[in-house]
Amino acid sequence: MNSLLHVYNSLSGKKEVFKSILPEKVGMYVCGPTVYSNVHLGNCRTFISFDLIYRYLTHLGYKVRYVRNITDVGHLENDSDEGEDRISKRARLESIEPMEIVQRYTLDFRKIMHLFNTLPPSIEPTASGHILEQIEIIKELIKNNYAYEINGSVYFDVKRFNKDLTYGKLSGRNIEELVHNSRLLDGQSDKKNPQDFALWKKAEPIHIMRWPSPWSDGFPGWHLECTAMSRKYLGTKFDIHGGGMDLKFPHHECEIAQAEGINKESPVNYWLHANMLTLNGKKMAKSTGNNILPEEIFNGKNTFFKKEFSPMVIKFFMLQAHYRSVVDLSEEALEASEKGYIRLLSAIEAIEKLSPSASTTDFDVISWREKCYSSMNDDFNSPLLIGHLFDAVKFINSVVNKQKSITSSDLVILKKSLHDFIYNVLGFRLSKPSKNDPKFEKNKELLNLLLEIRNKARAKKDFEISDFIRESLSKLNVELNDTENGTNYEIK
Numbered sequence: 045m046n047s048l049l050h051v052y053n054s055l056s057g058k059k060e061v062f063k064s065i066l067p068e069k070v071g072m073y074v075c076g077p078t079v080y081s082n083v084h085l086g087n088c089r090t091f092i093s094f095d096l097i098y099r100y101l102t103h104l105g106y107k108v109r110y111v112r113n114i115t116d117v118g119h120l121e122n123d124s125d126e127g128e129d130r131i132s133k134r135a136r137l138e139s140i141e142p143m144e145i146v147q148r149y150t151l152d153f154r155k156i157m158h159l160f161n162t163l164p165p166s167i168e169p170t171a172s173g174h175i176l177e178q179i180e181i182i183k184e185l186i187k188n189n190y191a192y193e194i195n196g197s198v199y200f201d202v203k204r205f206n207k208d209l210t211y212g213k214l215s216g217r218n219i220e221e222l223v224h225n226s227r228l229l230d231g232q233s234d235k236k237n238p239q240d241f242a243l244w245k246k247a248e249p250i251h252i253m254r255w256p257s258p259w260s261d262g263f264p265g266w267h268l269e270c271t272a273m274s275r276k277y278l279g280t281k282f283d284i285h286g287g288g289m290d291l292k293f294p295h296h297e298c299e300i301a302q303a304e305g306i307n308k309e310s311p312v313n314y315w316l317h318a319n320m321l322t323l324n325g326k327k328m329a330k331s332t333g334n335n336i337l338p339e340e341i342f343n344g345k346n347t348f349f350k351k352e353f354s355p356m357v358i359k360f361f362m363l364q365a366h367y368r369s370v371v372d373l374s375e376e377a378l379e380a381s382e383k384g385y386i387r388l389l390s391a392i393e394a395i396e397k398l399s400p401s402a403s404t405t406d407f408d409v410i411s412w413r414e415k416c417y418s419s420m421n422d423d424f425n426s427p428l429l430i431g432h433l434f435d436a437v438k439f440i441n442s443v444v445n446k447q448k449s450i451t452s453s454d455l456v457i458l459k460k461s462l463h464d465f466i467y468n469v470l471g472f473r474l475s476k477p478s479k480n481d482p483k484f485e486k487n488k489e490l491l492n493l494l495l496e497i498r499n500k501a502r503a504k505k506d507f508e509i510s511d512f513i514r515e516s517l518s519k520l521n522v523e524l525n526d527t528e529n530g531t532n533y534e535i536k
């Protein structure tokens with residue numbers, strides 16, 4: 045491999061050479077889901093992006109400690125410090141215990157992530173399991189004069205912090221601008237200044253989730269949990285912090301301020317942000333109805349698409365775009381991805397049956413492999429990598445057609461590299477219908493029925509019908525072979 049791994053650091057706005065703090069080890073923290081409803085597809089894209097990053101770093105030989113939290117308390121209805129806790133509200137509306145909400149949607153999240161074949165993180169801590177650590181950080185921030193208590197709640201003093209250190213460096217917002225753009229306090233808030241954010245909130249009587257603290261019975265502010273958990277499991281300085289682009293401000297900006305308020309130094313070397321997913325050209329939002337759940341795509345029960353698409357096809361579609369670009373979900377795009385994905389898998393099957401030639405390879409396997417690595421080393425450029433994989437697919441197909449040849453040693457390298465990139469790095473799972481699946485049995489019966497109809501047509505010399513069946517099946521990637529012993533089929 046020639047090139048060094050470069051990553052785009054949101055903090056510097058540049059691609060930088062990646063150098064881990066400890067040799068061969070990487071600490072990576074990614075903001076996980078708030079488990080108050082089914083995981084939405086945009087979030088899935090973020091976690092698939094960081095799964096790619098996790099897998100590639102691991103493939104390069106790093107021992108990665110990947111921490112992704114579960115937010116089960118403290119995330120209020122809007123991202124400022126107002127409104128009800130999202131989980132508490134859901135629990136109140138359904139008259140159940142908040143932890144039942146947490147359990148239900150944590151399981152849903154894990155199930156969907158499993159269907160997308162993402163690897164579980166090394167540690168998956170919860171906010172409610174780290175209340176003591178959060179209280180300790182608040183105490184330190186109060187001691188350092190970056191936080192103040194009013195009526196049982198504690199707030200981070202952004203103006204005071206900005207006198208010593210800089211607030212706003214990740215999002216590029218300067219404090220004057222923030223002060224100018226902040227809404228006036230509505231009288232309900234105890235904050236000194238509107239840009240201050242909550243570290244601890246005193247619980248109203250209606251609030252179910254509450255813990256004792258030196259200031260009141262209450263609950264921690266949303267931004268605090270990530271500082272507490274990243275510090276606990278990765279230390280005061282670690283390599284990578286990731287999350288969705290929408291978390292850059294205020295969430296990540298506040299995380300930086302909290303960590304610097306204790307340690308006076310930046311907690312993270314590389315900030316990575318994954319971009320969003322739109323649906324038919326528009327932002328996905330529950331409120332507008334322009335929204336689809338992963339499961340609704342997998343089972344085809346939705347109003348957006350005429351057919352169902354498998355998790356691997358959705359994942360292939362997502363990875364065909366760079367993680368920092370916006371990607372738009374549409375029927376045409378998914379159809380195209382499905383065809384591409386099937387072509388890729390067919391080539392993987394075909395390579396198993398290739399017979400090598402004695403002397404020549406009409407493909408520079410070594411430089412092809414280097415191009416694959418260079419793509420991934422260029423800020424995890426999966427679309428470029430997939431493009432190179434298709435160069436190999438084209439070559440494999442021409443070997444199958446006996447137009448080109450490959451030596452046995454090159455065949456070994458090609459097979460191994462394809463396996464590495466498709467399964468280990470991109471994280472695809474060969475998804476063929478399972479023989480125990482009732483749908484598979486039904487499809488087999490239907491196919492046999494079509495073959496029977498075609499045989500009857502052929503016996504009557506009705507070639508118009510028999511060819512129509514053959515061509516239609518071929519479009520569905522089912523190829524028919526007429527042999528002396530009858531017709532058999534192959535699903536490509």
Ligand SMILES: [Zn+2]
Nearest residue numbers: 075076270295
């Ligand atoms: Zn976070």
